[in-house]
Amino acid sequence: MGVTTVRLVLGDQLTRGLSSLADLRPGDPAQVVLMVEVQEEATYVPHHRQKLVFILGAMRHFAEELRAAGVRVDYVRLDDPANTGTFTGEVARAVARHKATRLIVTEAGEWRVRRLIESWEASLGIPVEMREDNRFIASHARFDRWASGRKTYRMEFFYREMRRETGILMDGADPVGDQWNLDAENRRALPSRLPIPARSRPAPDVMTREVIDLVAERFPHGFGDLEPFGWAVTRDEALVVLDDFLMTCLPSFGDYQDAMRHGAPFLFHSTISPYLNVGLLLPREVCDAAEAEFRAGRAPLNAVEGFVRQVLGWREYVRGMYWHLGPKYAASNALGASRPLPDFYWTAQTPMRCLADSVDQVRRHAYAHHIQRLMVTGNFAMLAGVRPADVEAWYLAVFADAFEWVELPNTHGMATWADGGIIASKPYAASGAYIDRMSDYCGGCRYDVKAKSGPTACPFNYLYWAFLIRNEEILKGNPRMAMPYRTLGTWNSGRRAAVLAEAETFLDGLA
Ligand SMILES: Cc1cc2nc3c(=O)[nH]c(=O)nc-3n(C[C@H](O)[C@H](O)[C@H](O)COP(=O)(O)OP(=O)(O)OC[C@H]3O[C@@H](n4cnc5c(N)ncnc54)[C@H](O)[C@@H]3O)c2cc1C
Ligand code: SF4
Known part of the structure; x- marks a missing residue:
């Protein structure tokens, strides 16, 4: 009797309870789990080489786990000579091979x-059954029920509904501590002597080493260092990383959530986004684990609420918005941004220390935390008027956690405001003063963060005002932008022209 059912598991679907595996009977020879490594996925953007190793390594380990549980797995490797390099080609071959x-x-x-x-x-x-992804807290229907018919889509309101529905950090009908959101407590600058905990980073085993060699051979000139490779590739390893975060970092996570320090890539952040995004960890379990730390008195509320808001709030919200808004969402360019992405986003060669450090860190670890993504690389790209599609391609390529459903709303909506305010009520534009307040970057920079113009002035300063002038028509009426536009209102035309000219000269120099 030929095999009748093939279940395809994609590289970001590495969860035993996945909907496509729900009714799988281990040991049944008529059920095959198909996993394929395809060149089209490995190259549709120039992925960081650690991202490739992470996904391929996690896929191979997951396949082994399934095999050990008695599941019949058909696994096609990237270097299999018969591999067609495409999903469609590999699925067609497998259907023929198994007479599915x-x-x-x-x-x-x-x-x-x-x-x-x-x-x-x-x-x-043959019939193709596409099942809903059951690994999110809010289903498509649940999110659409919240989003449909709304004029504005503020995350905060969605988040409160999720808190009520899940009971996470709730005391009956009320939020724990009688406050939904403690973000105002989570913006502390990092004291210069505060020690940063060392992180548990798993060492690659033999199987992962094989993948490192494969990626080194096939992508010799790809972006990003291959080693040291410290990402977990199994659920067990990811759980160790989660535990380490809960014990050593969560108590300070809230206080220093927005802080940055030169040479300190992870600070008090969890680094679990890649594991959540490929399914080695699940959002509900990480929220429950964080809440348990609060209930046991081991972590303060501002830290735990801050963490839960990221996972239960932002993560579920951006996923819902990605599907709710549809594929056309990516096409907008509300601020008419038209410059190419500067080369230093790949090389880290820039005297702007905040950018050089952030990009260099991304090159070494395929990681940057939220504020580096939003207020350093994202802020600069928006102030500089870089084409949204260029910015998005970069974000999709360089992070180990980058998948379009989460990358696009964050980049197109939050970082570059290319959607004209669907996701963020105002652009996250900031001058050098913000970066100076939240980091130690400026102290060692060639530029002077206090200087507003001239050859030594921090470029973020004049780019910020030039951005406001360039986009005055679009942004002036936004009540959340009233303050800077009041200041701008006191400027004469000569001052405006001078700032615009200085910004243009700087940006032309980058090209
Ligand atoms: C321009 C831009 C692009 C981004 N691209 C991605 C991406 O491709 N993939 C990705 O997972 N995250 C993305 N983020 C969100 C966020 O920066 C990362 O999730 C976070 O930095 C991952 O590090 P961490 O696990 O240490 O997070 P922590 O700071 O420890 O936060 C805990 C978890 O909350 C979730 N989370 C936090 N913020 C967000 C958010 N804004 N949207 C969705 N989930 C969030 C993540 O799962 C994260 O692991 C992006 C943010 C910006 C501003
Ligand atoms: S002075 Fe300006 S360019 Fe230099 S690190 Fe500070 S914000 Fe960045």
Whole structure:
């Protein structure tokens, strides 16, 4: 009897309770789990080489786990000579190989792959069942119920509904501590002598070493250092990283959530986003684990609420918005940004120390924390008027946790305001003073953060005002932008022209 059902598991679907595996009977020879490493996925953006190792390494370990549990796994490696290099090609080969009469797959995490899957029923000539991804707290229907018919989509209101519904950090009908959001307590600058905890980073095993060698051979000129490679590639390892975070970092996570320090990539952050995004950890369990730390008196409320808001609030919200807004969301360019991405986003070669340090860190670790992404690399790209598509391609490539459903709303909405305010009520534009307040970057920079103009002035300063002048028509009426526009209102035309000219000269120099 030929095999009848093939279940395709994608590289970010590494969860035993995944919907496509729900009714799988281990030991049944008529059920095959198919996993494929394909060149088209490895190259649709120039991924950081650690991201490639992380995903391929985690896929190979997951396949082994399934095999050990008695599941029949058909695994196609990137360097298999017969590999066609595409999802569609590999699924077609597998269907023929197993004489499959049915394909089951959990929906993909982005429109591009979802469309591919939707085309398979016609091209393969067998039924293709696409199941909803059950690893989020809010289903599509739940999110759409919240979002439909709204004029504005503020995360805070969605987050409160999620808190009520899940009971996370609730005392009956009220939020623990009688406050929904303690963000105002979470903006402390980092004292210069405060020690930063060392992090638990798993060492690569033999299987991961093999993948490191494969990526080194196939992507010799790819972006990013391959070593030291310290990402977890199994659920057990990811749980160790989570525990380490809860014990050593969570108590200070809230206080220093927005802080930055030269040479300190992880600070008190969890570094679990790659694990959540490929399914080695689940959002509900990490929220529950953080809440347990609060209930046991080991972590303060501002830290735990801050963490829960990121996972239960922001993560679920951006995922909901990505699907709710549809593929056209990426097409807008509300501020008409048209410059190319400067080269230093790849090379880290810039005298602006905040940018050089952030990019260098990304090159070494495929990681930057939220404020580096939003207020350093994102802020600069927006102030400089870089094309949204260029910025998005960079964010999608360089981080170990980058998948379009989470990258796009953060980049297109939060960082560059290319969506014109659908996600963020105002652009997160800031001059050098913000970076100076939240980091120690400026002390060692060639530029003077206090100087507003002239050859030694911090470029963020004049770029900030030039940005406000350039986009005055669009932004002036925004009540949250009233303060800077009041200041700008006191400037004469000569001062405005001078700032615009200084910004243009600087930006032309970058090209
Ligand atoms: C321009 C830009 C691009 C981004 N691209 C990605 C991306 O491709 N993938 C990604 O997972 N996150 C992205 N983020 C969100 C956030 O920066 C990362 O999730 C976070 O820095 C990951 O580090 P961490 O695990 O140490 O997070 P922590 O600071 O420890 O936060 C805990 C968890 O909360 C979740 N989270 C926090 N903020 C967000 C957010 N804004 N949106 C969604 N989830 C959030 C993450 O799962 C994270 O692991 C982006 C943010 C910006 C501003
Ligand atoms: S002075 Fe300006 S460019 Fe230099 S580190 Fe500070 S903010 Fe960045």
